Amino acid sequence: MIRSAGIKLWMLTGDKIETAVNIAFSCKLLTPEITRYYIDEKRSVQIFKQIKQAANTQNLYVTEERRFALIVSGEALSRISKQEKL
Numbered sequence: 001m002i003r004s005a006g007i008k009l010w011m012l013t014g015d016k017i018e019t020a021v022n023i024a025f026s027c028k029l030l031t032p033e034i035t036r037y038y039i040d041e042k043r044s045v046q047i048f049k050q051i052k053q054a055a056n057t058q059n060l061y062v063t064e065e066r067r068f069a070l071i072v073s074g075e076a077l078s079r080i081s082k083q084e085k086l
Contacts, residue, residue: 034066
């Protein structure tokens with residue numbers, strides 16, 4: 001389903017989120033032209049606010065050539081995957 005939607009999913013790890021981002025630039029997965037949205041809060045409510053804000057911002061600028069990256073910290077990913085109640 002993800003592939004049919006044209007979404008590319010990569011998982012890069014590092015001791016900090018900045019390390020993973022630097023690796024992504026080194027591998028040319030990220031370029032300066034790609035808009036980056038960070039999901040790195042510690043509380044579920046704040047995490048979902050960041051996701052909504054990224055989605056709303058991206059919808060304002062939708063074009064065929066528009067590329068963006070959603071960069072999620074390990075802690076935020078863990079909370080998202082647990083689907084905690086808000």
